[in-house]
Amino acid sequence: MELNYKELGEGSKSLIILHGLFGSSDNWLTIGRKLSEEYKVYIVDQRNHGDSPHSDEHSYKAMAQDLADFIKQHKIENPHIMGHSMGGKTAMYFAVTHPDLFDKLIVVDIAPKAYPVHHDQILEGLKSIDLDAVKTRSDADKQLSEYVPELGVRQFLLKNLNRDAKKQYSWKINLDVLDKNIEQISEGLEKRLATEKPVLFVGGKNSYYIKEEDYITINNFFPNAKIEMVEGAGHWIHAEKPEEFLSIIEDFLR
Structure with missing residues (x-):
């Protein structure tokens, strides 16, 4: 790799x-x-x-x-x-x-x-974001705030959002794999x-x-x-x- x-x-x-x-x-x-x-x-x-x-x-x-x-x-x-x-x-x-x-x-x-596994809330918050409905980072921040109240943590996490030429958002991180392997981490x-x-x-x-x-x-x-x-x-x-x-x-x- x-x-x-x-x-x-x-x-x-x-x-x-x-x-x-x-x-x-x-x-x-x-x-x-x-x-x-x-x-x-x-x-x-x-x-x-x-x-x-x-x-x-x-x-x-x-x-x-x-x-x-x-x-x-x-x-x-x-x-x-x-x-x-x-x-x-x-x-x-x-x-x-x-x-x-x-x-x-x-x-x-x-x-x-x-x-102990302690990122459950963060992972649930990230998975809850409907990327198809996200038009701006503020939209994603609003959705994530229901799970992650700390603004600084949300800002850090949302750096993983990528916007393509069509202004569609996707995750840079491999969210599904990180979620499945959180115990190994x-x-x-x-x-x-x-x-x-x-x-x-x-x-x-x-x-x-x-x-x-x-x-x-x-x-x-x-x-x-x-x-x-x-x-x-x-x-x-x-x-x-x-x-x-x-x-x-x-x-x-x-």
């Missing part, structure tokens, strides 16, 4: 960034541009997201293999890998199954554990997998994704892991606290 991506910068060292569930490479452009001052940055659309191909399979095994293939296709030598949320799980799975293909790993606000890593490569976990103190009791699990998989929690940040650390986030990332990579 040939993944869609954006390439920024001309640094001698490469950094690959993976977005989270319902996201795309666009979510990381601001951070990517900043990091491209020092690194050659690849921001990738994972399968079934953004402008990358759709597939009936959506598993961390498949997405980790997509990443390995991407590195080989573009002849990238020992890149740093950074993944947020679902992208963090992809990056972790990749790190422990392809330890020879990367240098350092950064995992943003996710732990290697299984999580929530699963944890297998206990037998581990790597001793340098790993940084960055969590938001206002987020529930990384808790203090998760530190033991993190260290079981990644003995050389460093954990940094950002004050005043939730799940979207890179958007909520970009300066603090970049400072932590740059210190680790240097």
